[in-house]
Amino acid sequence: MTIQATAATLSNMSLARRAWEIRRKALRMGEVQGQGYVGQALGIADVLSVSYFHALAYRPDEPEWEGRDRFLLSIGHYAIALYSALIEAGILPEQELETYGMDDSRLPMSGMAAYTPGMEITGGSLGQGLGIGVGMALGLKAKKNPAFVYNLMSDGELGEGSTWEAAMSAAHHKLDNLVCIVDFNDQQADGKSTDMLCSEPLGDKWASFGWHVQRVDGNDIAALVAAFDAARDLKDAKPRVIICDTIMCKGVPFLEQREITHFVRVEADEWQKALAVLDANRPE
Amino acid sequence: MNATHKYDPHRKWEARTPPKPGEGGRTSAMIASLAAEGYETVSAPFGHALVEEAKKNDRIVGLTADLSKYTDLHIFAQAFPERFYQMGMAEQVMISAAAGMAREGFIPFATTYAVFASRRAYDFIAMAIAEEYLPVKIVCALPGLTTGYGPSHQATEDLAIFRGLPNLTIVDPCDAIDVVEAVPAIAAHEGPVYMRLPRGKVPSVIRQHCPDYKFELGKAKLLRDGKDVLVIASGFMTMRALDAAVELEAQGISAAVLHCPTIKPLDTETILAEAGKGGRLVVTAENHTKVGGLGEAVASTLLTHGVTPAFRMIGLPDQFLDAGALPTLHDRYGISTAAMITQIRGWL
Numbered sequence: 296m297t298i299q300a301t302a303a304t305l306s307n308m309s310l311a312r313r314a315w316e317i318r319r320k321a322l323r324m325g326e327v328q329g330q331g332y333v334g335q336a337l338g339i340a341d342v343l344s345v346s347y348f349h350a351l352a353y354r355p356d357e358p359e360w361e362g363r364d365r366f367l368l369s370i371g372h373y374a375i376a377l378y379s380a381l382i383e384a385g386i387l388p389e390q391e392l393e394t395y396g397m398d399d400s401r402l403p404m405s406g407m408a409a410y411t412p413g414m415e416i417t418g419g420s421l422g423q424g425l426g427i428g429v430g431m432a433l434g435l436k437a438k439k440n441p442a443f444v445y446n447l448m449s450d451g452e453l454g455e456g457s458t459w460e461a462a463m464s465a466a467h468h469k470l471d472n473l474v475c476i477v478d479f480n481d482q483q484a485d486g487k488s489t490d491m492l493c494s495e496p497l498g499d500k501w502a503s504f505g506w507h508v509q510r511v512d513g514n515d516i517a518a519l520v521a522a523f524d525a526a527r528d529l530k531d532a533k534p535r536v537i538i539c540d541t542i543m544c545k546g547v548p549f550l551e552q553r554e555i556t557h558f559v560r561v562e563a564d565e566w567q568k569a570l571a572v573l574d575a576n577r578p579e
Numbered sequence: 580m581n582a583t584h585k586y587d588p589h590r591k592w593e594a595r596t597p598p599k600p601g602e603g604g605r606t607s608a609m610i611a612s613l614a615a616e617g618y619e620t621v622s623a624p625f626g627h628a629l630v631e632e633a634k635k636n637d638r639i640v641g642l643t644a645d646l647s648k649y650t651d652l653h654i655f656a657q658a659f660p661e662r663f664y665q666m667g668m669a670e671q672v673m674i675s676a677a678a679g680m681a682r683e684g685f686i687p688f689a690t691t692y693a694v695f696a697s698r699r700a701y702d703f704i705a706m707a708i709a710e711e712y713l714p715v716k717i718v719c720a721l722p723g724l725t726t727g728y729g730p731s732h733q734a735t736e737d738l739a740i741f742r743g744l745p746n747l748t749i750v751d752p753c754d755a756i757d758v759v760e761a762v763p764a765i766a767a768h769e770g771p772v773y774m775r776l777p778r779g780k781v782p783s784v785i786r787q788h789c790p791d792y793k794f795e796l797g798k799a800k801l802l803r804d805g806k807d808v809l810v811i812a813s814g815f816m817t818m819r820a821l822d823a824a825v826e827l828e829a830q831g832i833s834a835a836v837l838h839c840p841t842i843k844p845l846d847t848e849t850i851l852a853e854a855g856k857g858g859r860l861v862v863t864a865e866n867h868t869k870v871g872g873l874g875e876a877v878a879s880t881l882l883t884h885g886v887t888p889a890f891r892m893i894g895l896p897d898q899f900l901d902a903g904a905l906p907t908l909h910d911r912y913g914i915s916t917a918a919m920i921t922q923i924r925g926w927l
Contacts, residue, residue: 371731396902403902405728410902419731420694421668451645454668483668485645485653492645492667 306348310516311578313383314344318546319573320379324395324402326566331396331404334543334550334559336376338480338514339447342539343380345519346445346476350527355385358412362442365431367416369424369448370478374406377414386413422455424448425475429464432473432534443527447476451483453494459504465534466505473534474526475506478513480541484557501536513539547572618782618818621755625718625776626654628762629688633659639766640680642666642689644673650690650720651778670700677715678707686714686766693719693734693775701740704771709746712770722751722775722814723866724895724912729902735895739871741773742843749842750774750796751813751865751873754784757840760794768796775814784818785838792838799846801853805835808923809853809888812864813839813873816893820864822916823923830920832927835859842873847880854886860926861888866914869894891926893919 321336346366347353353363368377375395381387387401394400401410405419416427428446435442452458465473479497481488489495498508507529511518519539526535544550544559547569553559561569633639633655645668647653656663666673670691677687696704696719708715719734726732741749748768752758758777765772785792789802802817803824810820817838824834837853839846854861854877861881863874874892881887895912909915913922 371728398903398907399901403729405731405902407729407731407902417729417731419728420698422699451668454645456669456671483645484649485643485647485665491665492669 308348309578310341310344310348310520313348314340314516315546315573315576315578316383317343317376317379319570320382320389320392321375322547322566322569322573324375324378324392325561327393328396328404329563330558330561331375332372332558333375333561334482334557335370335373335478335480336379337547337550338541338543338545339373339376339478340379340546341514341516341519342447342476342478342541343376345516345523347380347384349520350523351445352442353384353386358386361440364442365415365428365435365444367418367424367428367431367444367446368406368414369416369418369446369452370421371405371407371417371419373447373449374402374404374411374414377406378402378411381411381413384413387411421449421452422457424452425458425461425465428473428475429461429468429470432465432470433468435472436470441472443472443474445474445476447478449483450477450479450481450488450494451491453477453488453497454492462501462504462506462534469532470534471529471532474523475534475536477536477538478541479538480543482543482557497538501538505533507531507533507535508538509536510538510540513541514545546576618754618784618787620780620782621759622780623651623654623778624755624758624781625762625778626651628759629655630658632763632766633662636686636766638684638686640664640685640687642673642677642680642687644668644670644691644695646691646720649692649778650718650776652688652690655688670695671703674700674703674715674717675707677717678703678711678713681708681713681715686716688716688718690718690720690776692732693722693737694732696773697734697737697740704747704773705744708771709744712746714768714770716765716772716774718774718776720776720778724900724908724914725777725815725866725905727903727905727908730899733900735868735900736871737773737775738842738865738867738873742871742876746770747843748772748796750840751842752777752794752840753814753817753838755781756783756786756792757794761796761840764794764796777815782818784821788821794840797841797844797846799837799839799841799849801849802836802838803834805833806859807833807927808860808862809835809837809856810862810864810923811837811839811850811854811873811877813842814866816864816866816914819914819916819919823919826916826920827923830924832924834923839873842876845876845880847884850877850880851884851886854881854888857888859888860923861890862893862923862926863891864893864914864919867894868897870897889926891922893922
């Protein structure tokens with residue numbers, strides 16, 4: 296690994312514990328609003344833990360540090376998850392968690408660059424992050440800046456044609472500083488992603504577009520660490536994709552077993568129950 | 580409120596004073612219905628109306644881009660599963676495919692959010708559908724400022740985008756009755772249509788004020804008369820106008836309300852007749868940026884025909900809007916009933 300050590304990466308706190316902290320903060324934000332995309336947040340927490348506490352170089356007190364790795368949240372509705380990671384990383388103060396989604400909060404329900412330190416782009420119009428990532432990767436190369444661009448997108452975004460334009464472009468331009476993370480939770484607004492517009496065989500698609508492809512259990516921290524390291528260390532002049540199979544609501548079994556939808560309903564009395572389940576299973 | 584929505588590589592994020600826990604409005608989710616106190620609501624009027632129409636017309640098919648549940652098209656999908664096409668999160672191919680089905684003799688109703696149809700699929704709507712005058716009906720939820728999610732989901736300029744497109748009929752219904760009566764009208768219309776969709780629990784407003792009201796494609800309807808001010812409105816701003824007129828009447832101000840649910844082609848005859856009566860302030864009211872929507876369409880009509888009453892526009896400002904709770908945002912941007920009353924009183 297060539298990345299710069301940061302306070303976060305030097306901490307003794309385990310990545311499992313970081314993921315737990317991210318899940319806990321997301322549930323607390325969900326409780327503030329009485330709603331939210333907590334299913335996605337719980338599912339992606341392990342990926343964000345490995346991103347922010349293993350892979351990414353950044354400075355918590357200087358979110359626009361030129362040497363930082365750029366982390367793009369193409370899926371704006373996952374903001375609840377990224378805010379949790381940014382709080383855990385020390386980029387956002389924890390007390391702002393209480394304002395999630397409220398009028399004039401810096402933490403709107405859909406992530407926007409103008410609102411939040413550490414939020415690189417305005418996502419939410421799905422299918423745009425990877426293309427912006429191509430441009431940032433080109434720009435970093437033009438500036439001879441060795442930083443990497445990580446674009447986090449959802450399996451639903453694989454339906455957008457713009458994703459595949461960007462995929463072809465990234466390979467054409469040999470963007471070996473671009474890592475695309477696909478959260479494959481197989482859920483989108485109307486149902487299972489594979490029932491809406493099937494993207495399988497997904498690894499073969501990316502490979503045929505000229506990408507280095509890995510597919511891992513996105514809730515297995517050791518597997519994620521290995522995949523992120525391999526993506527970073529690869530010598531091939533090609534962009535890298537890590538397809539992460541994740542489970543919606545991971546870590547809170549009674550929510551995992553619920554009929555899962557894009558927008559998981561959590562009743563008013565269930566937030567504390569969900570937190571209690573997490574608290575009973577706190578990793579070291 | 581403080582966000583600049585402007586990229587500046589050296590910017591410092593402005594320090595917001597966050598609301599205190601438990602205070603301040605909460606963001607309205609996409610699933611929230613437009614609050615309308617005092618009106619009965621109808622559940623999913625578009626879905627049920629399309630089912631009724633489809634029973635009579637087997638050319639009707641439904642397509643969606645992963646938003647059937649959020650555009651009330653799931654009602655149609657349940658009733659006619661073999662005539663429903665889930666196209667996935669792919670608005671461009673949904674529109675192209677709708678054009679293809681229209682070429683094969685079908686009448687496709689294609690649904691998504693207004694932002695995605697107007698911004699992402701525009702070229703496909705322009706060339707595959709509008710230029711060919713194909714009978715595709717594009718029906719879109721979250722028009723204007725009807726979600727608190729911020730600019731990614733707020734279609735504040737959809738009318739401006741589509742008004743420039745030849746051949747396209749544009750409908751901005753007010754309430755459940757408008758939607759239910761617009762569905763057969765736009766299905767019967769020969770060419771392409773873009774309709775803004777109130778979805779979920781939709782209030783039934785107009786007939787409560789005006790029992791004889793009927794939706795007619797291409798027609799503006801005077802819902803109440805008044806001598807001091809004439810409000811020309813579309814979409815849910817007609818509801819606001821009716822509510823404001825009741826309140827203004829109690830304050831001694833007599834307001835007429837002209838409902839103009841067809842934005843294009845505009846009912847210039849009725850607008851000119853009403854605005855030309857003289858002696859009244861003319862105010863347009865729209866759930867849309869003041870740039871390029873109903874207000875400018877009416878202004879252009881009046882000036883072109885030499886009808887020049889005192890004229891003002893109520894609508895959204897020319898900026899990317901904040902995220903937040905809808906009541907907060909409607910007040911902030913001047914399209915709540917209270918804000919409407921304040922503006923009209925200030926102009927009289």
